Amino acid sequence: MTPKRFRRSNLVWGLVAWLVGILFFIPVLWMVLTSFHSEADAATNPPKFTAPLTLAGYKEFFGATTGASPWPPLINSATASIGSTILVLLLAIPAAYALAIKPVRKWTDVLFFFLSTKMLPVVAALLPIYLIAQKLGLLDNINLMVILYCAMNLPIAVWMMHSFLAEVPVAILEAAAIDGARLPTIIRKVIVPISAPGIAATALICFIFAWNEMLYARVLTGVVAGTAPVFLTSFITSQGLFLAKVCAAATAISLPVLIAGFAAQDKLVQGLSLGAVK
């Protein structure tokens, strides 16, 4: 391929990438734009791009008319997401170690067992979990959500961590062992640093999944432990306009995830492509 042709195909692919990127981003942009419109402008069909901007939707989100503060649900969501993510990492890294670096017997089967728990539709477990939670007095308790989100994300985390840890060169581990390092030290000082991008990627994915989870939160929480997505639905009404309010609330609620995503962006890209390049 001549340099000139190479450059042209580069340009074409660049354009395609941008086009696809923008296509994916349009709904988000639309949401943000609508969140700054008044309810009446948000409801027009065809939509108005140039409608005057207002912060009314955000005032509603912070309880201007209802007096309902968004902070308790946001704090609940943060607790559930961060708590479950930490638990997941604490469990997934040793598990992945046992599957990738020092594989236990039949480790492929173990990996498959992990994944098989994801094959059951989430909703199928809902009723039993509700009844068990009720019996145990755990309904409307944020700790239950921490445990559930941990359980839901663990298989994915183990799989992700498994593929990241598989990249750790065995020679380095052997060298550390020869230097007298024991397993906890090896995990702490060798494996974790090498796979840090992978851990960041796993943590971010788990955080996002937990932050956005809605089905279980809606059913299992109530007055005290309601999470942000459940709070978001409280703006929807079957009588009257609500589009701008909901968009404002959705924008505000996606901000923490967005920030976490940006913060971990370079780590994430590295992490996701870690297994791709040898």
Place this chain on the structure above:
Amino acid sequence: MPKFGRLVPLIAVMPLAALGMTACSGAGGGGGGGGGHTVNVLMVNNPQMVDLQKLTADNFTKQTGITVNYTVLPENDVRDKISQEFSSQAGQYDVATISNFEVPFYAKNGWLHPLDDYTKADSGFDQADILKPITESLTGEDGKLYGEPFYGESSFLMYRKDVMAAKGLTVPDNPTWQQVADLAAKADGAQPGMKGICLRGQPGWGEVIAPLTTAVNTFGGTWFTKDWQAQVNAPEFAEATNFYINLVRAHGEAGAPQAGFTECLNAMEQGKVAMWYDATSAAGSLDGSGSPVAGKMGYAQAPVVKTKSSGWLYTWAWGMEKAAKHADDAWKFISWASGKDYLKLAGTKLGWASVPAGTRNSLYENADYQKAATAFYKQTQTSITTADPKNPGVQPRPTIGIQFVDIPEFTDLGTKVSQSISSAIAGQMSVEQALAQGQQLAAQVATKYQKK
């Protein structure tokens, strides 16, 4: 490994952050229990409920010292959540908004706390002031009262006085369906782009099925006989359905198979239809401030054929869960929210046009309300008070209810049948086909009750 250096603080900070968050949520979110008086309320997100939420802290809490924790959800979600909460008697909530559809079978299942003792002891509440059909529809089979209404509605015919006058047409106060069909034909095209009538065609047991069932009732049909024989393909049911579908196809709104309450409200406000048969609560919007048709609207009773009246009856009411943990405080809340003083408070603070109406006689005698609702308050009151939930048609019914059959299965049955009806309105299916399918489904539901 330079990249690791940056990540360590992040990983180290996360557990601390989590701990901090947990502490916060423990302290801040503890509204459900502990000291002080609280009531946990699960309610539907309708505008009047949001008004109530707005007025709670400065009035109810200030007067009684009771904090109210609201969980507000859209209608379908709240129904799911309420049935889950009440069927398992989880006790997370003390009070929930339930309608006269739920109250009878919730009461039968023992999920609700009877309210008679509270109403008797609470002299200021004045149960006798509440419109009789509403009280009746919130009473269980055992004769005990299980709900207090927040607002109530019936259905009636709304029309454009100016359009009718320009065409030289008069709408009778108690029209028949044939008169309504004739008026719709004559008013069709009265203005460019204006159709004769808006009738719901959108699938859903709470959409097309509601007005259609009132038509079935007055044409002499019913979903089930007293001894649970399905009657969906019976001649009267078919006659009513054919009439309704022919009318909406000939002179009804554009996009009828997708039109529900909201779509018809828009069509009426934008001058796309001359008449509309729907909930009495729509009048508040049509004649409210900012409506382009305010002052141009006339109101008549629901169209009839064989019965004297045909309006439906619906109310969002407060039900107390049997497993409520704060029962006495919960009653105080119900007594406030359904009380006379709340209507005055909402009227003076938020405007009389938006008070939760349709529950108390005293509201209809209130001069301020009469002034704000001149055009429709009498017709609304008549419509609600003439509704007979126990005997809405020409034959005895197995359950209470006008625009629904009061069994849990009806939401599913009604929604399935409504999909065929909607297809028939769209012309994709014949009415006979739609009703034959409906009959099968209804017969399946009926077998469960025949055995009892």
